[in-house]
Amino acid sequence: MDAPFRILIVEDEPKLAALLGDYLKGAGFETAWIANGLEAMPAIRARLPDLILLDLMLPGRDGLDICRELRGFSAVPVIMMTARVEEIDRLLGLELGADDYICKPYSPREVVARCKAVLRRARPIAGEIQPLQIDEAAWRAVYHGVELDLTPVEFRLLRALSRSPGRVFSREQLLDGLYDDHRVVTDRTVDSHIKNLRRKLEHVTPDAPPIRSIYGVGYKYESP
Template identity: 50%
Template sequence: MKNARILVVEDQEDLANLLKDYLQQEQWQVDLIHHGDEVEPFIQQHMVDVVLLDIMLPGKNGMDICRDIRKTSDVPIIMTTARVDEIDRILGLEIGANDYVCKPYSPRELVARVKVWLRQKAKPCVPAVIELNTDRLQVSCGDARIELTMVECRLLEKMMSQPSRVFSRSQLMDAVYDDGRIVSDRTIDSHIKKLRARLKIIQPEQELIHAIYGCGYKYEESR
């Protein structure tokens, strides 16, 4: 996708300029922002095709920026950070990031990831085809595949068995834990939170697990 506009949000100016050089080789227009407070006003005033967003920024941090961008825009966001803990990656994906790259990274790899999201953005919207393999504890969509824990697999299997049906937390508990143990609602909510983040990796275009206030959760693919 030539002439795409890429926004690089990175406070390390040397790294930002290096990325700009690599991105411009693809004939893309590149804008640089070094301060978190400037990102949202820029996006509100300009059409951007992909955002490369650092987490640790002066002013507003990348997590808060991502969360607020998602209130008004579905622009692909690739988060870049030196924070490598799994919980940080899951949180980033859960609040709306499309991809997550840990520093230090290869600029060429980042360019390749931008190309993936530009191609994805250019594709016509098609319904998700999600396949669950309970023997391998895997869920896939097209060529994308992720591993699940046993608990996550059982949760997903239960909800996928009757799409659009709302399951209460107690029903989901019974499906996940067959030994009669006592589990709090918060435990189920925590597992659902992690499962949602994993599903975003293989199907970033839509939410597959929906919370129904005061009732529970349901699995439903958009049509």
């Protein structure tokens, strides 16, 4: 029997952390809890969890700073928890690398569902064929067995969208991580790159394009 997934809860509100822990344990997860941001990285390095629920506002060190350091050595899934809606663009920024976010107040059942979804993407069921495979170290993307010839910008866009299937990203959210030199670009730039990326994906699966445009909002990736 496989060992249960271990989820680290980094949250400074004891009652909220306890509630999350109860629901996650009820769903079959193993949990650990840390209340201070300064204790997060030592605990993560000592025993890397399968997923981290990371509060944005923490005593000692904030969640954004923790996530930024974490991405320097690990791709462990991170779900950010925040009451500051204005921070959402940064939470899911292409450079920061959070996998999802949840706004407070939230339902513990929703948190459990989000954890299951993120873990499923991070660790597919044995034998299950994943249509999209992204190798970040090699800057390589394979879709239905076909290696895609992507530009660096197209690769970043696909990586960002595919990290959260079904989630709609605004053009503004996608703009932040398009270029390493942080040049000023417009919404039309995003549209142009998305158009080229979709064309390459649709060349592989013309009847099932994975990237959809949401009128007046932005774009989302739908896993086949």
